[in-house]
Amino acid sequence: MSDRLVILGSKGGPAIRPEGPMPTSTLLELAGRRIVVDCGLGVTVGVVDADMHLRDLDLIFITHLHSDHVLEMGPLIHTAWTAGLAKPVSVHGPPGIGDVWKGFCQSMSYDIETRIEDEGRPDIRDLVRITEYGEGPVLDEDGLSVEALRVVHPPVTDCFALSFQGGGRKIVFSADTAYFPPLADFARKADVLVHEAMLEEGVDALVARTGNAASLKKHLMDSHTLAGDAGRIASLAECGHLLLHHLIPADDPNFGEEEWHDAVRKTWSGPLIVARDGLEIRLD
Ligand SMILES: [Zn+2]
Numbered sequence: 256m257s258d259r260l261v262i263l264g265s266k267g268g269p270a271i272r273p274e275g276p277m278p279t280s281t282l283l284e285l286a287g288r289r290i291v292v293d294c295g296l297g298v299t300v301g302v303v304d305a306d307m308h309l310r311d312l313d314l315i316f317i318t319h320l321h322s323d324h325v326l327e328m329g330p331l332i333h334t335a336w337t338a339g340l341a342k343p344v345s346v347h348g349p350p351g352i353g354d355v356w357k358g359f360c361q362s363m364s365y366d367i368e369t370r371i372e373d374e375g376r377p378d379i380r381d382l383v384r385i386t387e388y389g390e391g392p393v394l395d396e397d398g399l400s401v402e403a404l405r406v407v408h409p410p411v412t413d414c415f416a417l418s419f420q421g422g423g424r425k426i427v428f429s430a431d432t433a434y435f436p437p438l439a440d441f442a443r444k445a446d447v448l449v450h451e452a453m454l455e456e457g458v459d460a461l462v463a464r465t466g467n468a469a470s471l472k473k474h475l476m477d478s479h480t481l482a483g484d485a486g487r488i489a490s491l492a493e494c495g496h497l498l499l500h501h502l503i504p505a506d507d508p509n510f511g512e513e514e515w516h517d518a519v520r521k522t523w524s525g526p527l528i529v530a531r532d533g534l535e536i537r538l539d
């Protein structure tokens with residue numbers, strides 16, 4: 256297995272539209288581990304389309320409990336279970352992730368009990384290990400180490416950037432955050448910085464289409480990062496590549512690759528990648 260990063264869902268926010276991109280989830284294969292970072296709607300089909308067998312599901316990290324990052328976590332694990340999952344899956348998430356999992360199992364208890372009884376499957380509840388993490392070291396095993404940094408994403412307080420190091424590489428995810436300069440230290444010399452990004456002109460067009468324009472724009476500006484500022488973080492951190500992810504807007508035909516490149520031109524001169532669903536980046 257060679258190291259790679261696959262964008263499974265690239266849009267910010269939970270809504271989906273015909274032919275449009277899916278909410279946030281990413282597959283990271285690093286140091287022999289298969290890591291799913293965030294589980295927005297569409298993560299299960301995303302993993303399968305990335306040619307990973309569901310029974311190989313290994314590690315899941317959730318950055319925060321907004322639905323565009325966690326809505327399909329239970330269904331992903333459940334579908335892996337029905338696809339033959341036999342080894343435990345480790346889930347690392349912020350405080351409250353245990354309740355999300357328990358609630359999912361409760362909602363599906365009829366099906367779970369039936370399949371254990373009828374198909375002789377192991378109990379899915381014994382196959383999942385939940386760890387609730389906070390800021391600091393999260394995991395250090397088998398050549399993979401993971402660290403978390405609390406970022407600024409009001410009103411959510413438990414939202415964490417994640418740094419994955421293994422096989423001589425460092426991949427950092429900003430999670431959802433307002434412009435947060437300490438991320439530059441956290442992402443120092445990362446091979447890839449996966450940073451959320453927003454285009455202000457695109458946000459204006461987006462809020463013009465919806466009813467609660469003023470409060471929606473304020474929420475977006477207070478809790479997310481403009482693409483130019485994501486470029487600033489990548490430059491300060493001296494990253495190898497900047498990958499713009501969790502795009503807002505993600506499905507407005509007036510804002511494409513060119514507009515994203517223009518937005519970071521002044522703050523970042525290194526290699527830039529704009530996320531789209533299914534995009535694979537080889538880490539060799
Ligand atoms: Zn989000």
Ligand SMILES: [Zn+2]
Pocket residue numbers: 319321408431
């Ligand atoms: Zn969020």
